[in-house]
Amino acid sequence: MTEAPLISVENLTRLYTVGEEEVRALDGVSFDVQRGEWVAVVGQSGSGKSTLMNLIGALDTPTSGSYRINGHDVEKLSDDELADLRNNEIGFVFQTFQLLSRSTALANVELPLVYRGVSRKERRELAVKALESVGLANRMHHRPNELSGGQRQRVAIARALVGSPSLLLADEPTGNLDSATGEEIIRLFGELNRHGHTILLVTHEPRLAARCPRAIRLSDGKVVADGPGAEVASLGAPPAPPPHAGAAA
Amino acid sequence: MKAFLDNLELALSTLRGNPLRSLLTLLGIVIGAATVVGMMALVEGFRISVNKDLEWFGAGGFQVQKIPMTFGHVDRAKYAKRPDLTREQGEALRALPHVRYVSIEAYHQGRPERIATRERATQPNVSVGGGLPDYAPANAVNIADGRFFTDTDIAMGGRVAVIGADVADVLFPGGHAVGKEIRIRSAPFTVVGVAERRGSTLGGSRDAWVTIPLDTYYQVLGRVTDHHIAIQATAAEDFQKAQDEVIARLRAIRGLRGIQENDFELFSNETMTGTFNQFAAVVAAATFAVTLLALVVGGIGVMNIMLVSVAERTREIGVRMALGARRRRILSQFVIEAVTLSLLGGILGVLIGAGGAIMAREIWDIPSSVPAWAVLLSLLSASGAGVVFGIYPAIRASRLDPVEAMRTE
Numbered sequence: 001m002t003e004a005p006l007i008s009v010e011n012l013t014r015l016y017t018v019g020e021e022e023v024r025a026l027d028g029v030s031f032d033v034q035r036g037e038w039v040a041v042v043g044q045s046g047s048g049k050s051t052l053m054n055l056i057g058a059l060d061t062p063t064s065g066s067y068r069i070n071g072h073d074v075e076k077l078s079d080d081e082l083a084d085l086r087n088n089e090i091g092f093v094f095q096t097f098q099l100l101s102r103s104t105a106l107a108n109v110e111l112p113l114v115y116r117g118v119s120r121k122e123r124r125e126l127a128v129k130a131l132e133s134v135g136l137a138n139r140m141h142h143r144p145n146e147l148s149g150g151q152r153q154r155v156a157i158a159r160a161l162v163g164s165p166s167l168l169l170a171d172e173p174t175g176n177l178d179s180a181t182g183e184e185i186i187r188l189f190g191e192l193n194r195h196g197h198t199i200l201l202v203t204h205e206p207r208l209a210a211r212c213p214r215a216i217r218l219s220d221g222k223v224v225a226d227g228p229g230a231e232v233a234s235l236g237a238p239p240a241p242p243p244h245a246g247a248a249a
Numbered sequence: 250m251k252a253f254l255d256n257l258e259l260a261l262s263t264l265r266g267n268p269l270r271s272l273l274t275l276l277g278i279v280i281g282a283a284t285v286v287g288m289m290a291l292v293e294g295f296r297i298s299v300n301k302d303l304e305w306f307g308a309g310g311f312q313v314q315k316i317p318m319t320f321g322h323v324d325r326a327k328y329a330k331r332p333d334l335t336r337e338q339g340e341a342l343r344a345l346p347h348v349r350y351v352s353i354e355a356y357h358q359g360r361p362e363r364i365a366t367r368e369r370a371t372q373p374n375v376s377v378g379g380g381l382p383d384y385a386p387a388n389a390v391n392i393a394d395g396r397f398f399t400d401t402d403i404a405m406g407g408r409v410a411v412i413g414a415d416v417a418d419v420l421f422p423g424g425h426a427v428g429k430e431i432r433i434r435s436a437p438f439t440v441v442g443v444a445e446r447r448g449s450t451l452g453g454s455r456d457a458w459v460t461i462p463l464d465t466y467y468q469v470l471g472r473v474t475d476h477h478i479a480i481q482a483t484a485a486e487d488f489q490k491a492q493d494e495v496i497a498r499l500r501a502i503r504g505l506r507g508i509q510e511n512d513f514e515l516f517s518n519e520t521m522t523g524t525f526n527q528f529a530a531v532v533a534a535a536t537f538a539v540t541l542l543a544l545v546v547g548g549i550g551v552m553n554i555m556l557v558s559v560a561e562r563t564r565e566i567g568v569r570m571a572l573g574a575r576r577r578r579i580l581s582q583f584v585i586e587a588v589t590l591s592l593l594g595g596i597l598g599v600l601i602g603a604g605g606a607i608m609a610r611e612i613w614d615i616p617s618s619v620p621a622w623a624v625l626l627s628l629l630s631a632s633g634a635g636v637v638f639g640i641y642p643a644i645r646a647s648r649l650d651p652v653e654a655m656r657t658e
Contacts, residue, residue: 060652088573098568099568112572116573159572
């Protein structure tokens, strides 16, 4: 096994200055992600997982340390090169979907290809295919406000997939969905992973991390655990509520 | 190009999303462009109609005067010192080979007269001139009724007059002016001819005139030493030769030599048209400058709406950046949106302005003609305003941080 990892994070540190004070949002984080892995990054709010997600998503640059994805040294890239990297290598799925409200599902899914300079005809074909793959073939011309939350997130996933990125980066993708719909989305991720997509899922829910083959736990900007999802999830999890708690409340 | 089309499509969809707001914002640009096009159409229509009417002389005709004829202010004092154009100098031009008619005319400039019959009188606005039989051919005067006076009329005492159509209308509303008597300063004259109507130029009628024989004019209205000399060349193509001969002869008679400037002025239809067109161009330029201000004010409206638009769409901008839009792409998106917005306003304004101009012409008979350059210039200025006033909001948009931007609601 000599193939280079898809993602290689080494000693990644990100400082913020808040007023006079320096905040160490990320403090020497290191890990690798191989192609085809499904990894959860779990931690409570303030643990640094959003900062890590922004760095891995090339939306932000580290204060120190290095980050490689698919052979690109991200910390060395210019603003335009970062934009191109996001466009080519990363498919984002956000908690709040982040769809353009005035555009149809199809136009939303086409958007990454617009910035890649793909011809009108080709991007239409690719977008249709991506929407079909998430089961929305019959909702293509609907606007986001005409879709349910689950459908919206599917559109967002189709948008993330359409450019065949090397990494799907999902930030609390079920956070705005009811549990049944969230379950559907997680199953969709599982399916995508089985088809070879590399997925990094950022979440504060240990329950979700437990579903992933691997999880990385962050706390105070540091990696505190890295291993099989079920194990890592149970580590810092709050004690399970006693079975009768609901009835007593 | 593809990127441009995508941006254009985006801009149009934004406008469709907010049609009323877009329209209100564009009102300034619309009004600006409509004013530019409307005003320019009026100036241009006026210019064309004047040019059409500016047939002061017949083909191959021109006029010599001591004082230049221009539109607007003339410094008369400056030219008054020049020696008069005498009747003898005029007579001397008759011998020139390419000169056919020489009309020596006397006027008291700026002193119109009241013409009367026993029953009626005109307003004191009739221009009375003294002339010779050559007056008619040299001034392209056509007679509608009767005839122009002849040498025989002059030999028989010269109490004859040819009157313009306006004078005939007022004094002889039933027609039949020929053979009737009119009075100029209570001196009686017999009407021998009524001229064809010439219409009006620059808002003034060209039919309020009476011409009487030159010697009679001296007797009745006072001696005049400076004359207007209207000349008709032997043929239209001899026009230039005739002018050269007249200039050479007058310079010789008036004792000018070498590099001394002419102390007289030549006018033809061409020089009159040229002078008027210069005047019209100045009016057009001034009008344009003023109306352009409206476009600039409209541009401020565009800037305002673009700033609002950027603020409203902060999250969208963040999403676009996250999905791989480079900053320049965001910049051009908003600039193109501003330009599209302004250009649409410009087009709307041009349509309104041109429509108004055409309506003015068709309904109220006001001469107007929409000049292509005014349309082009309005659209260019509107787009220019879009770029100038769209660039700042666009820069603001392109500098947003994608993470921060996506967090806004």
